[in-house]
Amino acid sequence: MHSPKYFQERIGEELAGLSFPSTPSELYEPIRYMMSLGGKRIRPALVLMSNELFGSDPEKIIKVALGLEVFHNFTLMHDDIMDRAPLRRNKSTVHTKWNPNIAILSGDTMFVMSCQLVMNTDPKYSQEVLSLFFKTATQVCEGQQLDMNFESRGEVSINEYIEMISLKTAVLLGCSLKIGAILAGAKSDDTELMYSFGKNLGIAFQLHDDILDLYGEAEKFGKQVGGDILSNKKTILLLLALSHENKQEVDKLKVLINNSVLEPEKKIVAVHEIFERLEIRKKAEQEMEKYFKLALHSFQKVKVEDSRKEILSNLAERLMVRES
Amino acid sequence: MHSPKYFQERIGEELAGLSFPSTPSELYEPIRYMMSLGGKRIRPALVLMSNELFGSDPEKIIKVALGLEVFHNFTLMHDDIMDRAPLRRNKSTVHTKWNPNIAILSGDTMFVMSCQLVMNTDPKYSQEVLSLFFKTATQVCEGQQLDMNFESRGEVSINEYIEMISLKTAVLLGCSLKIGAILAGAKSDDTELMYSFGKNLGIAFQLHDDILDLYGEAEKFGKQVGGDILSNKKTILLLLALSHENKQEVDKLKVLINNSVLEPEKKIVAVHEIFERLEIRKKAEQEMEKYFKLALHSFQKVKVEDSRKEILSNLAERLMVRES
Numbered sequence: 001m002h003s004p005k006y007f008q009e010r011i012g013e014e015l016a017g018l019s020f021p022s023t024p025s026e027l028y029e030p031i032r033y034m035m036s037l038g039g040k041r042i043r044p045a046l047v048l049m050s051n052e053l054f055g056s057d058p059e060k061i062i063k064v065a066l067g068l069e070v071f072h073n074f075t076l077m078h079d080d081i082m083d084r085a086p087l088r089r090n091k092s093t094v095h096t097k098w099n100p101n102i103a104i105l106s107g108d109t110m111f112v113m114s115c116q117l118v119m120n121t122d123p124k125y126s127q128e129v130l131s132l133f134f135k136t137a138t139q140v141c142e143g144q145q146l147d148m149n150f151e152s153r154g155e156v157s158i159n160e161y162i163e164m165i166s167l168k169t170a171v172l173l174g175c176s177l178k179i180g181a182i183l184a185g186a187k188s189d190d191t192e193l194m195y196s197f198g199k200n201l202g203i204a205f206q207l208h209d210d211i212l213d214l215y216g217e218a219e220k221f222g223k224q225v226g227g228d229i230l231s232n233k234k235t236i237l238l239l240l241a242l243s244h245e246n247k248q249e250v251d252k253l254k255v256l257i258n259n260s261v262l263e264p265e266k267k268i269v270a271v272h273e274i275f276e277r278l279e280i281r282k283k284a285e286q287e288m289e290k291y292f293k294l295a296l297h298s299f300q301k302v303k304v305e306d307s308r309k310e311i312l313s314n315l316a317e318r319l320m321v322r323e324s
Numbered sequence: 325m326h327s328p329k330y331f332q333e334r335i336g337e338e339l340a341g342l343s344f345p346s347t348p349s350e351l352y353e354p355i356r357y358m359m360s361l362g363g364k365r366i367r368p369a370l371v372l373m374s375n376e377l378f379g380s381d382p383e384k385i386i387k388v389a390l391g392l393e394v395f396h397n398f399t400l401m402h403d404d405i406m407d408r409a410p411l412r413r414n415k416s417t418v419h420t421k422w423n424p425n426i427a428i429l430s431g432d433t434m435f436v437m438s439c440q441l442v443m444n445t446d447p448k449y450s451q452e453v454l455s456l457f458f459k460t461a462t463q464v465c466e467g468q469q470l471d472m473n474f475e476s477r478g479e480v481s482i483n484e485y486i487e488m489i490s491l492k493t494a495v496l497l498g499c500s501l502k503i504g505a506i507l508a509g510a511k512s513d514d515t516e517l518m519y520s521f522g523k524n525l526g527i528a529f530q531l532h533d534d535i536l537d538l539y540g541e542a543e544k545f546g547k548q549v550g551g552d553i554l555s556n557k558k559t560i561l562l563l564l565a566l567s568h569e570n571k572q573e574v575d576k577l578k579v580l581i582n583n584s585v586l587e588p589e590k591k592i593v594a595v596h597e598i599f600e601r602l603e604i605r606k607k608a609e610q611e612m613e614k615y616f617k618l619a620l621h622s623f624q625k626v627k628v629e630d631s632r633k634e635i636l637s638n639l640a641e642r643l644m645v646r647e648s
Binding site for chain 1: 345347350402405406424425428429431432435436437439440443447450451454455458461462466468469470472473
């Protein structure tokens with residue numbers, strides 16, 4: 001059994017070895033750039049670890065794993081245009097470094113590339129793997145659309161929010177683990193459990209991300225603490241606060257949200273104080289714990305000896321205690 | 325054997341019967357809208373006609389044919405954003421009716437949808453069909469990138485132009501005919517010939533489009549005659565004129581191109597006159613004829629009895645004499 005670090009490095013090597021056509025350079029240079037920005041390579045690592053869990057040799061499906069990483073980066077490239085994000089991993093986003101047209105078309109090309117990579121399977125599994133991959137791709141698009149809708153909507157329920165992050169982020173983790181399992185010839189009960197493991201882990205992971213934005217350590221998180229508060233982003237923290245029964249505090253919070261002249265620092269402090277009084281951090285962590293437990297519960301039921309599961313369990317734990 | 329009209333109507337029925345999820349409506353409403361704008365449905369018709377040519381029952385692969393049409397419309401939706409086109413088939417483009425973000429994401433979703441449709445094949449052909457489809461999709465992206473590059477480039481050779489329209493437009497026609505043939509179990513010699521037939525027909529078709537912009541009848545063509553001249557679009561007409569050995573006329577043409585204050589009507593007339601003196605229409609038609617003959621030559625070599633080929637030959641002829 002190999003460590004996540006081993007797989008992340010293998011993926012890094014494979015990515016470095018990917019060759020792109022030289023022309024048109026305007027199409028392929030942004031793809032090379034995007035893939036070089038780094039990242040934790042979690043999705044391909046999950047594909048490979050799940051595959052090894054069921055006793056298969058993950059080297060044989062490294063191209064498929066790579067496909068999941070290229071797909072993820074395609075969605076980031078297009079999301080960055082839609083969100084007008086200037087930076088990605090502290091570097092210029094493709095649409096700022098080049099222009100939106102280049103980012104649209106390079107993104108499209110990356111999606112095709114991801115399909116070509118995911119196709120590299122034993123033909124007996126290709127139908128099942130591609131069906132799952134395309135279904136997941138559609139869900140990721142739906143999640144991004146819901147995320148954009150929520151920005152301009154007045155009220156968003158906790159359930160709606162969970163559904164959104166489930167589509168936008170979590171199903172791709174489920175898909176990664178399930179594809180690794182399918183390609184190891186795992187039984188359908190087990191591939192479903194791996195999917196549920198990944199999906200619930202993904203929800204917990206995203207909730208943790210929301211919590212870290214305010215409660216993470218600035219140096220480690222690598223971005224301004226409270227950035228979500230300044231942009232009035234509907235995170236689990238804000239939504240839990242807005243749905244709190246304490247009307248008085250909720251009203252104060254709404255006034256703060258609509259106050260566009262308050263100094264940034266003061267706004268963060270004031271919202272933070274309301275969150276403290278309403279115990280929002282604890283509630284958010286409970287919500288996160290709920291999905292994390294659901295994830296582990298599914299994983300425990302997978303019919304593989306416990307000793308083989310340790311590495312993936314540890315990775316899941318680590319994703320939840322990370323400070324960045 | 326069925327007529328193109330029969331297949332176009334069957335495709336229309338299938339498109340009308342496609343069901344989309346109801347939410348998020350911001351994602352699916354633009355797809356429904358785009359697919360309802362009409363069009364000649366040439367690509368799916370080619371898939372089905374090629375399939376029937378080799379003795380197969382095209383009803384069995386109607387979903388695959390539909391996939392090619394959805395893919396084509398995805399490329400139009402994204403191209404329209406990049407080209408800032410306000411209209412498509414005399415209706416608002418998706419990015420103007422909604423907004424560019426919606427057009428990016430609905431387009432992405434359409435692309436996934438097209439993959440799901442193209443996957444609907446006998447498993448024994450799926451690897452070959454999907455490989456061809458993805459390769460073609462990449463080429464279409466490359467063609468669009470080259471097209472954008474050419475806009476801001478000083479000189480473009482005739483060969484470069486043919487390469488660009490080949491990628492952007494023609495390979496998808498080749499791909500359509502080849503997929504229909506593969507799915508009928510045709511031999512690889514014949515599937516290659518069908519590809520070459522479609523690709524060369526596509527090049528001839530695009531050259532014809534360039535010629536029609538200036539020499540088509542306005543009422544029938546449905547858009548302003550000479551629009552390409554006004555936008556200085558590098559069409560086969562302009563490129564043939566610019567590469568003419570008559571330096572004096574070429575210089576006059578360059579002055580006209582760079583004249584941004586001349587009245588539109590006068591610019592069209594002046595450029596038209598230079599084209600007349602340089603016999604550009606004739607040269608462009610010769611170029612078009614060359615590719616049309618290459619197309620027919622490939623088709624003639626396909627090992628199917630001539631009587632079965634008549635309908636496709638007639639369709640190819642009709643595409644070349646159309647006035648709109």
